[in-house]
Structure formats: structure tokens, C-alpha cells
Amino acid sequence: MVKIAQFGSWKSPLTAEMVAAAGVAPRWVDVHDGVVWWAEGRPNEEGRSALMREGPDGTPVEVLPAPWNVRNRVQEYGGRPWTVLGNTVVFTNWADQRVYAFTEGVDEPRPLTAEPERHHGVRYADLSPGFGNTSVLCVRETITGDRPTDVTRDLVEIPLDGSGARSLGASHHFLAAPRLSPDGKWLAWIGWDHPDMPWDGSELCVAEPGRPHRVLAGGPRESVCQVEWESPDSLLVLTDPDGWWNLFRVGLDGTATNLAPCEEELGGPLWVLGSRWFAPLGGGRHAILRSDRLAVLDEHTGTVTDVETELTSWSSDVTAVGNTVVSGAGGPRHELAVVRLDLESGATTTVSAERDDQLPAEYLPIPEHRVFTSPDGRRIPAFVYLPKNPGFAGPDDASPPFLVNVHGGPTGKSTDVLRRDIVYFTSRGFGVVAVNYGGSSGYGRAFRESLNEQWGVIDVQDCATVAATLAEETVADGTRLAVRGGSAGGWTAAASMTSVSTFACATIMFPILDLTGWTDHGGETHDFESRYIEGLVGKLPEHADRYAERSPSHHVDRLAGPVLLLQGLEDKVCPPEQADRFVASLDGTGVPHAYLTFEGEQHGFRRASSVIRALEAELSFYGQVFGFAAPDVPALELHQ
Numbered sequence: 001m002v003k004i005a006q007f008g009s010w011k012s013p014l015t016a017e018m019v020a021a022a023g024v025a026p027r028w029v030d031v032h033d034g035v036v037w038w039a040e041g042r043p044n045e046e047g048r049s050a051l052m053r054e055g056p057d058g059t060p061v062e063v064l065p066a067p068w069n070v071r072n073r074v075q076e077y078g079g080r081p082w083t084v085l086g087n088t089v090v091f092t093n094w095a096d097q098r099v100y101a102f103t104e105g106v107d108e109p110r111p112l113t114a115e116p117e118r119h120h121g122v123r124y125a126d127l128s129p130g131f132g133n134t135s136v137l138c139v140r141e142t143i144t145g146d147r148p149t150d151v152t153r154d155l156v157e158i159p160l161d162g163s164g165a166r167s168l169g170a171s172h173h174f175l176a177a178p179r180l181s182p183d184g185k186w187l188a189w190i191g192w193d194h195p196d197m198p199w200d201g202s203e204l205c206v207a208e209p210g211r212p213h214r215v216l217a218g219g220p221r222e223s224v225c226q227v228e229w230e231s232p233d234s235l236l237v238l239t240d241p242d243g244w245w246n247l248f249r250v251g252l253d254g255t256a257t258n259l260a261p262c263e264e265e266l267g268g269p270l271w272v273l274g275s276r277w278f279a280p281l282g283g284g285r286h287a288i289l290r291s292d293r294l295a296v297l298d299e300h301t302g303t304v305t306d307v308e309t310e311l312t313s314w315s316s317d318v319t320a321v322g323n324t325v326v327s328g329a330g331g332p333r334h335e336l337a338v339v340r341l342d343l344e345s346g347a348t349t350t351v352s353a354e355r356d357d358q359l360p361a362e363y364l365p366i367p368e369h370r371v372f373t374s375p376d377g378r379r380i381p382a383f384v385y386l387p388k389n390p391g392f393a394g395p396d397d398a399s400p401p402f403l404v405n406v407h408g409g410p411t412g413k414s415t416d417v418l419r420r421d422i423v424y425f426t427s428r429g430f431g432v433v434a435v436n437y438g439g440s441s442g443y444g445r446a447f448r449e450s451l452n453e454q455w456g457v458i459d460v461q462d463c464a465t466v467a468a469t470l471a472e473e474t475v476a477d478g479t480r481l482a483v484r485g486g487s488a489g490g491w492t493a494a495a496s497m498t499s500v501s502t503f504a505c506a507t508i509m510f511p512i513l514d515l516t517g518w519t520d521h522g523g524e525t526h527d528f529e530s531r532y533i534e535g536l537v538g539k540l541p542e543h544a545d546r547y548a549e550r551s552p553s554h555h556v557d558r559l560a561g562p563v564l565l566l567q568g569l570e571d572k573v574c575p576p577e578q579a580d581r582f583v584a585s586l587d588g589t590g591v592p593h594a595y596l597t598f599e600g601e602q603h604g605f606r607r608a609s610s611v612i613r614a615l616e617a618e619l620s621f622y623g624q625v626f627g628f629a630a631p632d633v634p635a636l637e638l639h640q
Contacts, residue, residue: 002393007400007429007477009628010392014427016633018357019420020611023047025336026328026352028274029317032084036326036351037063038317038338039070039081047606051082051091052352060353064102068109069094072125074141075528076573076603079125079176080274083136088160090127090136097123099136099158099165112158113165118143124156124165126176126273135159137168137178137187139273148572149520151527155189171205171213174198174528176273183232186252190224190270194520195531198270199223199411199441199448204237206252216254217241223445225267226277236286238267238277243445247278247286247297259299265291266304268316269411269441275316279325281343287325289314291442292415294325296343309341309348310334313417326351330417332366359418362390365426367416367434372466378438378450380462383416384470385432394429401626402431402476404463404503406485406492410451410536413440424615430622431476437462437492439536453543455536456499456515456550459492464502479504480626484618486510486566486604487574494552494582497560505625507618509566510603513578514554515547516540526572553578556585562592562638564621566614568601592638594621 023043030037036054041047048069055061064070070081072092082091088103090112097120100109116122123141130137140156154170155178168178172191176198179188185208192202201220204227207213217239218224225245226238237248237256245267250256266288267277278288284299294307294314307325315328315336323343330336338352367383374380387400394400403425407414414434422432436442438458439451451458463483471478483503485493490511497506517524519533521540538546548554563586567579576597583595596617598610605611616633623630624638 003391004395005392005429006628007387007394007398008622008626009631010387010389010427010429011631012363012389012424012427014359014363014420014424016424016612016615017608018359019424019615020608021355021357022335022420023606023608023611026052026338027315027317028080028082029315029319029327029338030083031319031321031326034321036338036340037082037084037089038328038352040352041606042066043606043608043611046600048094049081051089054351058351060351063089063104064091064109067095072097072123073120074123074125074139074273075174076526077272077528079139079272080127081125083127083129085129085133085136085160090158090160092124092127096120099124099127099138101160110162112160112162124158126178128179130157130159130180131184134161137180139175139178140165140167147523148525149523149527149530155187168209172203176270177227179227179229181229181232185232188227188229188235190218190227195534196220197411197529197532197535198225200535202270204235204239204250206235214254216250216252217248217256223270225270226275228278228280230280236278236280240267240445245277247288259286260297260302260304262304263444264304265442265444266297269409271409271412276318277316279318279320281320281323287318287320287343289316289318292413294318294327294329294341307341307343308346311339311341311348313415332416332418333361333364335418335420359420359423363388363423363427364418365423369416372462372469374438374462374465378462379447380438380466381436381440381443382466383414383434384475385422385426385434386475387426387429387431389427389429392429399471399474399477400429400431401480401482401622402433402467402470403622404467404481404483405432405434406459406463406483406489407434407436407440408485408487408489409441410437410439410455410459410488410492411441411448412488413442421615425619428619431470433466433470435463435466452535453538453546455533456491456495460496460499463492463496464500467502482506482622482625484509488512490574491552494563495550497563498552498555498558499550501560503560505562505564505621507564507566507621509614510568510571510574511565511579512574513552513582515551516544517578518574524575524577529573553582553585556582556589556591559586559591562621562625564593564618564636565595566598566605566617567595568598568603568605568610570600570602573603587639590640592624592640594636594638
């Protein structure tokens, strides 16, 4: 029997503990000698990243037990942390950031790089096979001082004999994707410099070892995001000279051919080193991601054709063996998992372990992909999730509260892959809408750059427009709208509360709150993003007024309602100092607020205990603001 109850107060079988278990999602998928390898999270083991491989019988095998944590801090977001040479896996370990080699059944992991003089002072990422298959190539990041921007990077070779890393030089301040040609004569890589982010402008470089490099593609207004050798004298390159990431063949003489010209995004922003959006299939065919969907590019016909599958969102870990694609993938009814898809038969096999806590299908909301229109006529793509619980319904004369979910980046995007945190709320009677505001990736350079100098304006306006439209349609209760987000999404949530009156409250997670602090001059963020803001807002000092006007930390007096802040104490991207100052200025203002901090967490929450505490606090927060009892969660104490 269906029970009529206030939206938001419904009872759900999906607990915060079950949401926390979603932290096992795979990353860094690859295939070596026909065996699938990947890394996956361990929320109940302090969030460590475990290295996995496919066993002889097809069952997953954990290669390295705790406390090994296959992860690194390069650019703070990390990069591909392992590669396999023969029967030896080479990997980076979080605790000391050193590179280790391990041969199963032969010995214990042994360090290949020296112990740094300062904690996490030398880091390595984007590992790939090196010269003679007896070494690995990677990017090395060295901390040279106490400021977050005191960093140098170079390409290095690390022999398996333990003789230590050997520098191969550096063409730019930022480096990625060192790849050795099949004949071992050439090295290719991607480089870029401040103030650009890699999706603004980057260059494809090649060099013979020990000789000056040449630039084959890219530039100030062209972004190279992936490079792979096709033959000793040609490369396959994802780049966007025409405003869309397309696949090119580039020769050593610099000639470039677009293999399937289209106004489609076949690549993505290079947030983490080692991402892969395509893999050759042979015969002029390539597995490729078209805005996260798996497709096949046929260079003979110049076409890109989607693969028919329920898995609509694929991670940028694409690899292929023959006619089979292997990667992380999911969809509206499927959480992200490692899968093998046979392009000929269409058969899909899950390689990673099947979940023993599957979500009942009757609780899963299938998102509606909608395109809203801004007041000035811009497109605003979004995914709309309605409340869904077979045991409950809301009153006929009521609309549900809605949460506007803001993705991070801001050069990022929301997809339709099944997310337990969204189902946690929809199964309790909330609606959720995930907005791909102006500036999001996946829609071409022009859409991405619509946020240039408009951060804190267009993102806020787009989220408010979507929320207001849903309220006008009575899909949402216009008096019970909330905005939530982390990182850049936390910025937009906070900026929304201090610049528009659309939202009744906000959950602000590990946010940027003071623009001036979040620069290379302010010293409150890491090197990779320390000049990101110059494109998003403008340069200092000429635009200092913009920084002050848009920063939520300067306008606590304008807050439209209560706020909940959630912050990791080891976050080097959006440090706790900004949230500390914001909350200190809130105390005594009469604005209801709460501030929860999390020991041992960096940028985002990996530990099960953190995810549980944060999610239950958020539900209690909404209950207090929107006026319903939040069952089965501890009451969050709000301060004024």
C-alpha cells in the first residue's frame, strides 16, 4: 500500500552506509597481455586505492593488500598511477609518493625512487613503458619551496634496476602523456604553461632523446588532450583546432588529417594525467567517446557511430583488444563498473566484482535529459530526477523540494550514470536536477568559454534559471529549492546564496569562497589551478573589483538563507582556511549554519565514515530548513 507523506520525509532502504560503499568505483583501467587491470576505492579502509586485476577464472584479484595505496598527488588531482612491464607492475604509493616495482609471487614491493626530503616532496604520475621495456616513463613533480606554487616538473625515465630516476627534460611548466615511439627513437608528450589550463591551450611535442623538441600540434587556442603512437612516424592525436576535440593523424613532419570531422566532443578536459578517450581497433576503426558515450570512428567513411548499449557513460580509460573495448562504464540503471564489450556481438561482461548491495530497480529514477533556455537565449542542458519510492507518494496538492546539483570544475560536466547520493534523496521524496551550466565540458569550446570572465555570473544564472523553470512548471516547490555542490560547485552554491534569491538554502562542500585568496598571489590553492581564475574572472589588479564583488566571503550579509559547509582538513585545492573565515564571519549574524570538518580527507571525501556523516547531516539540514522530520539520521545542530 502506498503511503501519502510529506516530500522529503519518506523512508528509504538506501542508507548513507550504502551510499558510502559506492566509493569502490573503478579508475585507471587497462589491459596487459589480455588481462584487465584497474584501481578501485576502499571506503572502509580509510579510502585507499587498491590495485586489482582479472584472475585466471575471471574473478577480481587484489594485487596489493593494505596498506598499499596506489595513488599520487601530481597536480593534486593525481594521474595514472601504475603500468605493467612483463610480469612486473610499477606503481606509485600514496604514503610516500615513491615509485615501486612488484612481481607477484617473487618479492615484496621494492622502491625505484629515492625517499624525498620533505613529506610528499617528489611525486610521479602518468606511468608508461620506457626504453627496452626495462624502465618506465612518467611525469615528475618536485616541491621546491613552501608556497603552493613552488613546483617544478620534468619527464623522467625510471629503470627497474633501482638506479633512480633520470631526467629527460621539460618543455613546459606542465607536462603529460610521455609516450615512446614503437621503434624507441622518439618521445612524444603534451605540455602547457601558465596562465593556460590544458583545455585552453597545450602543445604536442616530440623529440629524439637528448635533442631539442619540436611542436607538431596545439597552440594558444588549441588543446591537445591525448596522444598515442600509431607507427614509428605517425601519431593519433585528440585536439581541437576547430573548437571540437576530434581525432587527427599527425606525422612527424607536422602534417595533420582529421579522421572524421564533426562538431562533436571526442575528447575532454585533461584534469588527471593519463586519461584516454580513444583506442585504435585496427583497420582504420577506433573506439572513441562522444561526450562520454561509446562510439566507433571509421576513418574510411569519416563517421562516428554510437554503440548500442545500456551503458551510456564511459570513463576516460578506453582501451581495446581486437574488437573488444574495455573501460569503466555505467548508465542510469548501472553504477560505474569495469566492463568488456564485444563490438561484434554486443555482449557485455562485467569484470569488476558484482555489488552485493544492488539498489532495487523500483527506487531508481531515470533522469530526463532536458535543455532549458536562459533569459538571453543560451542552452542549459540538465538531467532531471523526480522523486521515486514505491512505498510513498506526496500529497496531491504539493510539489517536491528540489536540489540543484552543481558539478565541479567548473570545466566539468554531469552525466546520467547512476549515482547513489542522488538516489538517497530521490527515494526520500526530493527532486534533483544536475545542471550543465555555461562553461561545462562536452559541448564544444564556445560553450566552454562562455564562462570566461563570467564565473559567479553565468553559472549562478543558469542554475537559478533551471530551478525557477521547474518551479513555474510546478515540478518543484519554488519555496523549497536548495543548491548543492563541491569544489567549483561549492563556489557556485555559495555565490548563488549571496547573489540571487532563488534558493532557500545551500550545501557548500570543500568550496572556493574568496577569489583573491585562490590565486598565485593569494597563495591558497595549488599550482595547477593558481591562474585558472584569470580566464574565469579576469586578471589582477585591473579586475580587483570583480574579485571582491563576486566572492561570497565578502557578502555574508547578503545570504538568502541557511548554509551547511563540509570541508576536508587536508584539502590543498580548496583549503579549509577559506571555509574557516567564512564561518567565523557567519557567527552571530542570525543566519542558521553548520560547519563540519573531516580529518584525513583531501579534496572530496573518500572514507566511508566521512561520506556517512556528511550525507546524514545534509538530510537533517534540509529537514530543518524545509520543515519535515528527517527519519533515522542524527539531528544536525545549527548555529546562528
